[in-house]
Amino acid sequence: MLFLLWLLPSALAAQPSAPDPISAPLRALDFGQLNFLHTTDTHGWLAGHLQEPSYSADWGDYVSFATRMREKAEAQGQDLLVIDTGDRVEGNGLYDSSEPKGIYLSDIFRHQHIDLLTSGNHELYKQNTSEAELLITVPNFRGNYLASNIDIIHPTTKELVPLAPRFKKFTTKKQGIRIVAFGFLFDFNGNYNNTVVQRVSSTIKEDWFQEAIRDKEVDLFLVIGHVPVHSPEYRAIFKEIRAIRWDTPIQFFGGHQHVRDYAQYDSKAFGLASGRFMETVGFMSIDGLASKASHQSAVGPVFKRRYIDNNLLSYYHHTGLDQESFPTEEGLNVSRLIAKARSDLHLDHVHGCAPHDLWMSRAKYPATDNIYTWLETQVLGDLRDESRGDTPKIAIVNTGAMRFDIFKGPFTQDSTFIVSPFTSTFRYVKDVPYEKAQLIVDVLNEQPQVSSTDESSLTTLAPLEQLAYPEDVIVQKWPSASSTNEQIPMSGPDLVPGYTTKDDLGTDGDDTIHSPISFYRVPNCIGPLISANASETPKTVDLVYLDFIEGYVILAAKFAGLDVDIAKESDAYMPHMSLTNLILEWVKKNWKC
Numbered sequence: 088m089l090f091l092l093w094l095l096p097s098a099l100a101a102q103p104s105a106p107d108p109i110s111a112p113l114r115a116l117d118f119g120q121l122n123f124l125h126t127t128d129t130h131g132w133l134a135g136h137l138q139e140p141s142y143s144a145d146w147g148d149y150v151s152f153a154t155r156m157r158e159k160a161e162a163q164g165q166d167l168l169v170i171d172t173g174d175r176v177e178g179n180g181l182y183d184s185s186e187p188k189g190i191y192l193s194d195i196f197r198h199q200h201i202d203l204l205t206s207g208n209h210e211l212y213k214q215n216t217s218e219a220e221l222l223i224t225v226p227n228f229r230g231n232y233l234a235s236n237i238d239i240i241h242p243t244t245k246e247l248v249p250l251a252p253r254f255k256k257f258t259t260k261k262q263g264i265r266i267v268a269f270g271f272l273f274d275f276n277g278n279y280n281n282t283v284v285q286r287v288s289s290t291i292k293e294d295w296f297q298e299a300i301r302d303k304e305v306d307l308f309l310v311i312g313h314v315p316v317h318s319p320e321y322r323a324i325f326k327e328i329r330a331i332r333w334d335t336p337i338q339f340f341g342g343h344q345h346v347r348d349y350a351q352y353d354s355k356a357f358g359l360a361s362g363r364f365m366e367t368v369g370f371m372s373i374d375g376l377a378s379k380a381s382h383q384s385a386v387g388p389v390f391k392r393r394y395i396d397n398n399l400l401s402y403y404h405h406t407g408l409d410q411e412s413f414p415t416e417e418g419l420n421v422s423r424l425i426a427k428a429r430s431d432l433h434l435d436h437v438h439g440c441a442p443h444d445l446w447m448s449r450a451k452y453p454a455t456d457n458i459y460t461w462l463e464t465q466v467l468g469d470l471r472d473e474s475r476g477d478t479p480k481i482a483i484v485n486t487g488a489m490r491f492d493i494f495k496g497p498f499t500q501d502s503t504f505i506v507s508p509f510t511s512t513f514r515y516v517k518d519v520p521y522e523k524a525q526l527i528v529d530v531l532n533e534q535p536q537v538s539s540t541d542e543s544s545l546t547t548l549a550p551l552e553q554l555a556y557p558e559d560v561i562v563q564k565w566p567s568a569s570s571t572n573e574q575i576p577m578s579g580p581d582l583v584p585g586y587t588t589k590d591d592l593g594t595d596g597d598d599t600i601h602s603p604i605s606f607y608r609v610p611n612c613i614g615p616l617i618s619a620n621a622s623e624t625p626k627t628v629d630l631v632y633l634d635f636i637e638g639y640v641i642l643a644a645k646f647a648g649l650d651v652d653i654a655k656e657s658d659a660y661m662p663h664m665s666l667t668n669l670i671l672e673w674v675k676k677n678w679k680c
C-alpha cells in the first residue's frame with residue numbers, strides 16, 4: 088500500500104541544526120514472522136545529514152525507531168533483529184576529529200541494541216582502530232559481534248586470537264526460530280599487520296564452519312558481513328551451505344559498496360545491502376519459516392525488502408506514531424549525547440563558505456561543478472614541498488580519497504572529515520620523464536573500476552547505483568507501472584530527488600518515492616600536471632602520489648617501463664601534509680564567508 092505523508096513538523100529534531108524532512112509518498116513495510124533492521128557503512132555519520140532533509144534522523148532517532156519497531160513486532164507475536172555490517176569508523180567529524188579518534192563515537196553507538204554486528208575494512212586499516220574493536224566494541228556488544236574470518240594480535244598477550252566468536256546459534260524470543268549466524272569480511276588485504284583476514288573460500292572449508300552448517304536443528308542460516316551481496320565471496324558461502332542444506336532458508340546482509348542492493352541466490356536465499364552514511368536503514372521480513380514451535384514451514388518462506396530513508400517522517404509512518412509518541416527516553420538521550428559531542432568537537436565551526444555545490448559523480452568530470460576538477464585545478468596547486476620549489480610535478484590522487492560532495496554554503500570542521508577523512512600523506516619520486524608519469528596515470532585509470540572487492544584493483548567505490556550501469560551517464564530510472572506492483576502517482580506532490588533503486592527484485596524497494604538523479608563516471612585517479620609554466624611541457628617531473636596508493640603506483644610504473652625502485656627511492660613530499668589538511672588550508676585561504 089502506498090501512503091502520502093503531508094506532515095510538516097516544525098522543530099522535531101533533537102539537534103537544532105538538523106533539517107526537517109520533506110513530505111513524500113511512502114511505501115509500507117510488510118512485517119513477517121522474523122523482521123530485520125540493517126545499517127552498514129555508517130562511517131561515523133551518527134548525527135545524520137545536517138544538509139539533507141531526506142537523511143536527517145540521527146542515531147538517537149534510530150534507537151527510538153528500533154525500539155518502536157521491536158514493540159510493534161512483538162505485539163504481533165513476531166521477532167525483530169537489528170544488524171550492523173561494519174565500516175562504522177572514518178568519514179565524519181564525530182569519529183575523525185577527536186583526539187584520539189573515535190572516543191565519542193563508540194559511546195554513542197553502543198546505545199543501540201544490536202543483535203548481530205561485524206567488522207568492515209575501515210576497522211582494520213590501522214592498528215589502534217582494530218584494537219579499539221577488540222577492547223571496546225566487541226565487549227560493548229558481548230556475544231553479538233561475530234568475526235568468522237578475522238584474527239588479531241592481542242595487544243597484551245601478543246597472541247593471535249579471533250577478533251570475536253566465529254559464529255553463533257540462538258533461538259528468537261517470540262517465534263522460536265533457530266538461527267545459526269556467521270559474520271564475514273570480504274577478501275580484504277589492505278589491513279595493518281596486527282590483523283589477519285582469512286580468505287572466505289578457505290574459511291568455509293574449516294571444521295567449525297562445516298560442523299555449523301551440518302547442524303540439523305536450524306530454521307535459518309543468517310550470514311552478515313562487510314561483503315557486497317553480489318560478490319564471489321557471498322556466492323561461495325551460499326554454494327557451500329546449499330551443498331549441505333539444500334532447503335534451509337538463508338538470509339544474507341552485506342555492505343562495502345555503499346549501494347542499496349538486493350540479491351536473489353535461489354528461491355530461499357536472499358541478500359540485502361543497505362547503502363551508506365546513515366542514509367538508509369534496510370528492512371527485511373521473512374514469513375513462513377519453520378520454527379521450534381511448528382517444526383515445519385507452512386507456505387513459503389516469503390522474503391520482503393525495503394530501503395528506508397533515514398528521516399523522522401519515514402520513522403513515524405512505519406511505526407504509526409507521531410512526534411509525541413515516537414521518541415523513547417533512550418533515543419532522546421542519545422540525540423543529546425550526539426549534540427554534546429558535536430559541540431565539544433566544534434563540528435559546526437565554519438572554516439569558509441563554498442560558493443557553489445561540488446559533486447563527486449552528480450556532475451560530469453571535468454566540469455566546474457565537479458569536485459575532482461576543483462581538486463586538480465585549485466587545491467593541488469597548493470601542494471608544494473619547499474625543498475623541490477617550483478619543480479613541475481604530476482600529483483596523483485585516487486578519487487576514492489574523496490568521500491562526499493561539498494554543498495554551497497558553510498564548510499565546517501565536520502565537512503573537513505566528511506569530504507576526506509584519511510591521514511595518508513604524499514610521497515614522490517624525482518626526475519621522472521614526463522611521458523612516463525602521464526603513462527602511469529593512464530595505466531591506473533585503465534584498471535577495472537570497482538570490479539572486485541579486492542583492493543588490489545584500485546577502486547573509487549562509486550556511490551549509489553553507479554555500479555549497476557555501464558553507460559557513461561547513469562540515470563536512476565523512474566519506476567514504470569509495469570515493473571512495480573504498486574500504483575505510482577504520476578501527478579500530485581513535487582518529488583524530492585533521491586534514491587530510485589533497481590535491484591534483483593525490481594524497482595519497488597525504496598520506501599520513499601523520489602525523482603531520479605543522474606550520475607556520471609569518475610576516473611580511478613586524477614593526475615594533473617602542476618607547473619609554474621603551464622604553456623611548456625616539462626622534460627621531467629616529480630611524480631607525487633598519496634601513500635595509500637603506493638602499491639598501485641609501483642605496479643603501474645612497471646607497466647609504464649619506469650626503471651625506478653619506487654619503494655626505495657621515494658621520499659616524503661610536503662611531510663605530514665594529508666589531503667584532508669591540504670583541502671582545509673585551501674578552504675580557509677580561498678573561501679571567505
Ligand SMILES: Nc1ccn([C@@H]2O[C@H](COP(=O)(O)O)[C@@H](O)[C@H]2O)c(=O)n1
Pocket residue numbers: 128174208209212343344345485486487488489509510511542546547548635
Ligand atoms: N587511507 C585510505 C583508506 C581508504 N581509502 C578509499 O576508501 C576505499 C574503501 O572505502 P569503503 O568505505 O568502501 O570500504 C578505498 O578503496 C579507497 O578508495 C583511501 O582513499 N584512503
Ligand SMILES: [Zn+2]
Pocket residue numbers: 128130174207343345
Ligand atoms: Zn564503507
Ligand SMILES: [Zn+2]
Pocket residue numbers: 174207208209313342343344
Ligand atoms: Zn568497506
